[in-house]
Amino acid sequence: MSVEINNDFGHIDISNDVIAQIAGGAAIECYGIVGMASKHQIRDGLTDILRKENFAKGVIIRQEGQDLHIDMYIIVSYGTKISEVAYQVQSKVKYTVNKTLGMSVKSVNIFVQGVRVMNV
Numbered sequence: 229m230s231v232e233i234n235n236d237f238g239h240i241d242i243s244n245d246v247i248a249q250i251a252g253g254a255a256i257e258c259y260g261i262v263g264m265a266s267k268h269q270i271r272d273g274l275t276d277i278l279r280k281e282n283f284a285k286g287v288i289i290r291q292e293g294q295d296l297h298i299d300m301y302i303i304v305s306y307g308t309k310i311s312e313v314a315y316q317v318q319s320k321v322k323y324t325v326n327k328t329l330g331m332s333v334k335s336v337n338i339f340v341q342g343v344r345v346m347n348v
Contacts, residue, residue, distance in 0.1 A: 231291050233331065242329065244289040251298055251336075252283025254324035258316045260308035265301045265341035295334035296325065302338060306345045314338040 231247060233240040252264050264286035288299040298321060304313050318336040325333050 231289070231296065231329075231331065233329075245284045247289045247296070247298075247325065247329070248284040248287035250325055250328050251287050251289075251300065251321045254320045255300055255302060255317045258313065258320050260305050260313035261317065262303045262305050262344045265303050267299070267301050267339075292334070295332050297335045297337070298325070298333060299337045299339065301341050303342045303344055304340055306343050310340055314340070 230241045230243050233242065255261060255264065264283055266285045267288060286301040290297040290299075300317065300321070302313075302317065304310055317338055321336045322333045325331065
């Protein structure tokens with residue numbers, strides 16, 4: 229499945245995996261994020277941290293008209309305020325996807341799949 233954009237110059241198809249990589253990369257840069265988790269915990273292993281090439285497993289992209297809806301499954305660092313981390317991820321992902329693709333992000337839903345203690 230892909231996101232379709234029509235403009236004066238023609239038709240563009242953007243794969244959901246590409247959008248997931250953009251959104252996952254933006255989320256990982258936020259303070260308090262340990263990593264991305266799989267949306268299928270039982271099948272893929274309980275809250276395994278996904279590597280950079282597997283961000284698509286932890287992000288679901290839905291398109292309704294010209295709006296995008298993004299669901300993200302994350303693992304946060306112990307000792308951080310989860311609501312603040314989620315707000316920062318939402319803001320960063322909306323901004324990055326809007327600037328990169330030029331599409332309006334209607335919602336970014338955050339699902340916290342675990343809390344990890346970071347080794348210092």
